[in-house]
Amino acid sequence: MEFEPVIGMEAHAELATKTKVFCGCSTAFGAAPNTQVCPVCLGLPGALPVLNKTAFEYVIRTAIALNCTITEKTVFDRKNYYYPDLPKNYQISQNYACIGYNGWIEINVNGEKKQVGMDNVHLEEDAGKNLHPETGGAESLVDLNRAGIALMEIVSRPDMHSADDALAYMETLKNLLQYLEVSDCKMQEGRLRFEVNISMRRKGEQKLGARAEIKNLNSMRTALKCIEYEIKRQTDILSNGGKLNQETRLWDEASFCTRAMRSKEQAQDYRYFPDPDLVEVHIMPEWQEKIRRQIPELKDAKLARFIADYGLPEYDADILTSSKPLATYFEQCQKFHNNPKSISNWIMTELLRELKCREMEPDDCPVTPRHLACMIKMIDEKTISGKIGKQVFSEMLTTGKMPDVIVMESGMSQILDEKEISAIVEKIISENQDTVESIRAGRDKAMAFLVGQIMRATRGKANPQLVNQILKDKISIK
Amino acid sequence: MSLKRISPDDVRHVALLSRLRLAEEEIPPYTDVLNSILEYFAKLNELDTSSVSPTSHSIEMRNVFREDIPQPSLPVDKAIANAPEVEDNYFRVPKIIQEM
Numbered sequence: 343m344e345f346e347p348v349i350g351m352e353a354h355a356e357l358a359t360k361t362k363v364f365c366g367c368s369t370a371f372g373a374a375p376n377t378q379v380c381p382v383c384l385g386l387p388g389a390l391p392v393l394n395k396t397a398f399e400y401v402i403r404t405a406i407a408l409n410c411t412i413t414e415k416t417v418f419d420r421k422n423y424y425y426p427d428l429p430k431n432y433q434i435s436q437n438y439a440c441i442g443y444n445g446w447i448e449i450n451v452n453g454e455k456k457q458v459g460m461d462n463v464h465l466e467e468d469a470g471k472n473l474h475p476e477t478g479g480a481e482s483l484v485d486l487n488r489a490g491i492a493l494m495e496i497v498s499r500p501d502m503h504s505a506d507d508a509l510a511y512m513e514t515l516k517n518l519l520q521y522l523e524v525s526d527c528k529m530q531e532g533r534l535r536f537e538v539n540i541s542m543r544r545k546g547e548q549k550l551g552a553r554a555e556i557k558n559l560n561s562m563r564t565a566l567k568c569i570e571y572e573i574k575r576q577t578d579i580l581s582n583g584g585k586l587n588q589e590t591r592l593w594d595e596a597s598f599c600t601r602a603m604r605s606k607e608q609a610q611d612y613r614y615f616p617d618p619d620l621v622e623v624h625i626m627p628e629w630q631e632k633i634r635r636q637i638p639e640l641k642d643a644k645l646a647r648f649i650a651d652y653g654l655p656e657y658d659a660d661i662l663t664s665s666k667p668l669a670t671y672f673e674q675c676q677k678f679h680n681n682p683k684s685i686s687n688w689i690m691t692e693l694l695r696e697l698k699c700r701e702m703e704p705d706d707c708p709v710t711p712r713h714l715a716c717m718i719k720m721i722d723e724k725t726i727s728g729k730i731g732k733q734v735f736s737e738m739l740t741t742g743k744m745p746d747v748i749v750m751e752s753g754m755s756q757i758l759d760e761k762e763i764s765a766i767v768e769k770i771i772s773e774n775q776d777t778v779e780s781i782r783a784g785r786d787k788a789m790a791f792l793v794g795q796i797m798r799a800t801r802g803k804a805n806p807q808l809v810n811q812i813l814k815d816k817i818s819i820k
Numbered sequence: 821m822s823l824k825r826i827s828p829d830d831v832r833h834v835a836l837l838s839r840l841r842l843a844e845e846e847i848p849p850y851t852d853v854l855n856s857i858l859e860y861f862a863k864l865n866e867l868d869t870s871s872v873s874p875t876s877h878s879i880e881m882r883n884v885f886r887e888d889i890p891q892p893s894l895p896v897d898k899a900i901a902n903a904p905e906v907e908d909n910y911f912r913v914p915k916i917i918q919e920m
Contacts, residue, residue: 359888360888360889360890361888361889361890361891365891366886366889366890366891366892367890367891367893368890368893374896374909375896375908375909375910376896376899376900376909376910376911377893377896377899377909378893379893379894379899380891380893380894381894384894384899392884392885392886393884393885393886394885394886394887394888395885395886395887395888396887396888397888398885417876422837424839425916426911426913426916438876472916473910474915479915480914480915481905481907481912481913481914481915482912482913482914482915482916483907483908483910483911483912483913484910484911484912484913485910485911486899486911611833611837613837616876616877618877618878620884621877621879621881621882621883621884622876622877622882622883623882623883624882624883
């Protein structure tokens, strides 16, 4: 019996607004606990929420980009449940009239184009953070700085059928949200989170099986591991004639598996009802149109522009525009120093390799566009060689120092002085008379050995073109 | 229109959702009280509302916004002033056990 997985996803993205969704508290990341809270987000009696216009418009912008039908009259509802990170004992969300419905997004799975449907896109508020001290103990600590931050929920249809589909979906969605400039999507800071709904059914069947909803996935890699685990777990049970229950499961990073939550905690009865503290929001066609015109340049347009404006090969432009932060990084470099192809080469090799192995976003890299552009300028001005450039790059990465400072401090400047190089060349020639003779006898390959000796003597600082030229002159003159 | 009666099990369920601990002997009186409240509101069923469209709000106001401009938050000592227990400016609460 062959089974196929049916996967749907819920994405939660914290919006890139300066303030929370219903109050003026700052959303800056990493502040001291409970310093970005006020009567509204603490849920103190009598405090009233007022909707952040920018947050609401960001969700409309996203819903438009996801090809959704925009709801004319939207309402906010209360979702009631008890948890210490939810001070009001209800979350303001949207249940009966979300901002957008029935959209779709195109994903590319190993070269094959597929469509994933969107059930809805809506706006709600984030909860606070619970800390469970490692030392054990019977207490949890609660920080409410995050409580009330604008959170956009994007609910897909169960249109994915493999871990690869799910990965392509997560990457495409993250990319789009970054291009739309509605969220920075930093998963390591919890600003983009995914939940997976997964069930198995016999191939060819239409009816959906009992699904597991999996929470606590803090990275795309974790989501993938979890999907692979669930496909195997559910297939094993079904193949052995077992039955699956609809349930909520948690990913356990330590033991690398999912575990069911207690049934009592699953008894969900959210008693949604319209929040009387907030009024309806009507999205008129003119307003929608205005927001549509504010959608920033998306990937395809940027790619075409990178080819036209900077004369980059399509291959380069495609990589540079693969994510919005990377494209921005490139354009900032270009502002400091005009050499698109060289900047592109350094980004595609050194920068991307380091970002990947550090799981870092371009704008968190200690090598800022200013650093990189300044270094490439030094190469173009022949202050350093490209080879030294690589050393400077790794030095910038660890120390964050500017390249001119690094070069000055460690004496890496390229030797351009012909007299200085001549002296070294003569010294190497006199120490390697045998090799020189063999070159004169026609063994051209031995040249490389001499060049290597000279570069070593100058610790790579001699200008290679000058070395070659001077060496040739000296050998044939003698 | 006949009214659906509230059962003792409904009372237990609502008590659980409201985190109220009710003794078994409290269930029957609460069942009676809630049923009488429901009967009182049932009077509204006598009104013909077929020509009235549903509303989510009692006032005709819409599209009320604030701009995305930061305002000062509370000083942390005020923010946690009402907390029964505090540790390093965090609210301290009984541990929430999520897993089995």
